[in-house]
Amino acid sequence: MPLPLRPSILALACFSALSVHAAPTDLNTRIDTLVKQDEGQMIELFKQLHRNPELAFQEKETAALVAKALQAQGFEVKTAIGTTGVVGILRNGPGPVVMYRADMDALPIKEATGLPYQSSKVTPWLGNPSQAVMHACGHDAHTTWLIEVAKVMSQLKDQWSGTLVLVAQPAEEILEGATAMVNNGLYDFAPKPDVLLAAHVSPVYPADSVGLREGPRLAGTDQIDVELPGIGGHGSTPHVTKDPVVMGAMAVMGYQTIISRMVDQSKPAVLTVGAFQAGVNNNIIPVSATLKLNLRWYDAQVRERMIEGIKSVTRGVLVMNDMPADYQAKYTMKGYATPVFNGKAQTELAQAALVQQLGADKVLPGMPPLMGSEDFHMLASPYPDTKVLFLEVGSGKPDVYKNLVEKKQLPAAMNHTPGFVVELPAITTGARAVTATLSAFFNKPL
Template identity: 40%
Template sequence: MKRSIKQHIGVVLLSVLGMVLPFDPTTVQAATSVNPALSHAIKRHLPDWLKLYKHLHSHPELSYHEKETAGKLASHLQRLGFEVSTQLGGHGIVGVLRNGEGPTILMRTDLDALPIVEETGVPYASKVKTNDDAGTEVGVMHACGHDIHMSVWTGTTQLLTEMKDQWKGTLVAIGQPAEEKGAGAKAMLDDGLFEKFPVPDAAIALHVNAQTPSGTVGYVSGFALANVDSVNITLRGVGGHGAYPHTTRDPVVLAAQVVLALQTIVSREVDATQPAVVTIGSIHGGTKHNIIPNEVKLQLTLRSYTDEVRQTLIESIKRIVKGQAEAAGIPGDLMPIVELDDVFTPATYNDPDLMRLVISSLNKAIGEENVFELNPVMGGEDFGRYGRTEHKVPVCMLWLGAVDPKQHERFLKGEIKLPSLHSSQFAPLPETTIQTGVAAMTQTLLDLFQSKP
């Protein structure tokens, strides 16, 4: 019999905090090094994981094209004795390792890279060029660190296989495609991830952080990453000669009014304690100085945490755009078209009960002094989707520090700026980052597997 998730988390919480690993937050001593059993195994394998990392880094593949990458991870899982399925939701892979009665935990890595020409100058930099889906030649680069995620995921599956006598349960290790399109998690779920494979009691993942030092892990309890929506607006008017504007209905002036009017949604309509963003990232209309065009197109990104704020943003945009068009005298049959993109990335809500457990594991794995609480951000990540099915799986995504600590110190002194994720110059420090990630993930999974359902 499967327990309810809440019951299950309760049991894990008891067993980790009470019976298995006595832990009192007021008396716990800061650990000073990586758990010795783990650090020994990690040292032994690190050269192989670094080799894998450098290979993945120099052979990146764009979203929906992660064929070789998925194949490499699938054969790694096969060698370790996982039951492996491929081609779930595109190039998604699922490895299941059954190790007796116990909780089912899902660990996710993403697989895809970005259309960016790499400018890091590292010896293993990507030189890959390809055509994107529109047929334009682009460079390809792991500028979001998904190659680090895959290396950590590989290392963690390896250690958990070797440490099978220390845990009981079922590990579901998934390689998710198309994260950068916000589509891969949905594609894997739509293709039967929770029907064809064991439904997890918890799901965990990590993402590199381009602002925090390698050797550390950051966490956010509750909302950590935002809902992401894309909206396309077509403002229609009646075009004509630029010298006779009174004979037209000018969509350029209307667009200017709309851009400013939309600013009032966040400032006047959303509760000031609730985060929200409305950004108009693209505006295009017209062809020439003296022609008033027939239409202007706008592209917006919307960010929010709660479903309620998300709905407010969408409904207010529709209302304001229509109202502005009416005020501009646009004919009724030319009212604006407001389209919400189908690809919606839901917010990542890190389950607070699960996060409490994970924090105690992190403290054990890498030392309390290397574990930090971070602020939530309005960026998006589709990992949150695994927690939004009817199964209500508690999810937890961690931030893995990736910046060379020496560079980070210079950054703190204001001497340098750090390249962000998706920058052509983002170069994580692989050794300590992978080592820290594997220690953090392995310890967390070992602890989550401690309770017997």
């Protein structure tokens, strides 16, 4: 279903640049002024994006909107990188190359927030012709930030020198978009980045704050499909079949021992079976079953042990069920990303810039290392010396952080749930935080 962008909304998306002639001399004041004067337009754009989410590699209308907005601000723009990715380059004299990525894709979830701008969109997805779609991870906010950052940084060209590269990335939710862009010619167009920044909404911080922490931030991840073979037949005669549903159930339970019995307990690891797909009818034993697995890890040896364990358990299940030797499981490796680490130098530089922009009380200590994952840093996979920074922008209500610290209580609706909400103050907070951080990377190169 195409995203119905009305001309008035497109105008808002492009934020027809209105220069501020009475520019304050203080950079932080200028950033604050420029972003806040666009607050109404930004919120309208955010709501429009929220009402019209697009799934991984389907973000055609969102990408078109971003491309138009970047072109309006004088960026060199290339589209369709990695299917639907967009890259904009603003060259502003000598200096570092700083890349900022925002992800665009939504999730196959039916929204239940009750918001007046709630998504009611459905689209074909994995065999379902009417899959409900929702921005349940804040990528609508991220895309809004990208468009505002393009405008503000173009208006602040007298305050920085270097090359700004903005990336609107597809398919983060399936952890394939960044690698797809690299493999599809990102660096035929864009220069090598010295610094790569991404910002993500976080419901555990109030929407007027950010969280930042040095060191390990997000786990590495793999998405693996395991297809188990079977020999189908009638439900009344299971003894003449080899039931892949039963084998799949055995495998799911066997996989649980990988973490508890095969992985070093001092090292964090998660193995989740997110989907079990088999059969179509009550009385037909199917010929195969597919298990969709998700792995999380920080240590590459732990990753290898989990993958070995999955194959070992699967082989054992087939042997236990007396499957013929020529019936073998099939493994499909899909989305992959390494862990995310915030280096000391870039974290300290960003910390100082954020304190100046938002205030010391609005820059909160980041959570301990999380088992969530990201793939933005895979944009820099060809260049291991690129500095990487992951910033968490609060999207929750005012009391969420206090409740977490004092009561160990998480918000009721976290990311990837039908009730997930980005509180609206996060829209300006994120734009201010990203712009201030980018400016710092230009003005004090690492």
